[in-house]
Amino acid sequence: DLADFIVNGPKKKEEVTMISAADARKKANDEIEKIVDCEIRIIESKVIQACEEGQTTTTINCSLQDKTIIKLQELGYDVVPCRDYNDIYYTISWTGDWREE
Numbered sequence: 001d002l003a004d005f006i007v008n009g010p011k012k013k014e015e016v017t018m019i020s021a022a023d024a025r026k027k028a029n030d031e032i033e034k035i036v037d038c039e040i041r042i043i044e045s046k047v048i049q050a051c052e053e054g055q056t057t058t059t060i061n062c063s064l065q066d067k068t069i070i071k072l073q074e075l076g077y078d079v080v081p082c083r084d085y086n087d088i089y090y091t092i093s094w095t096g097d098w099r100e101e
Helices: 002-008 021-052 066-074
Strands: 057-060 078-084 087-093
Touching (some): 021 057
16 A cells, blocks of 8 residues: 555566476475376276286276376287277287297
């Protein structure tokens, strides 16, 4: 108000601070690692369940992080993305690893 302006003068603009790009990148990478760990645990559970049923494939009905897919492939799994209208799912199989043959 006017009295405050007369006594204290104009208000200084508050300095806006923002997270740096490096900090934002680190935060995003940390979160991606948490997501990948969670996805791997879920997939491992589905693989074990499928093995107990005598199967060599399972299906994951959600989108996966690229790092999750790479990790699965490094472990010898075949990961095939599929689309059903707008939904994406993955068939994960362990029918054989050519690197072990």
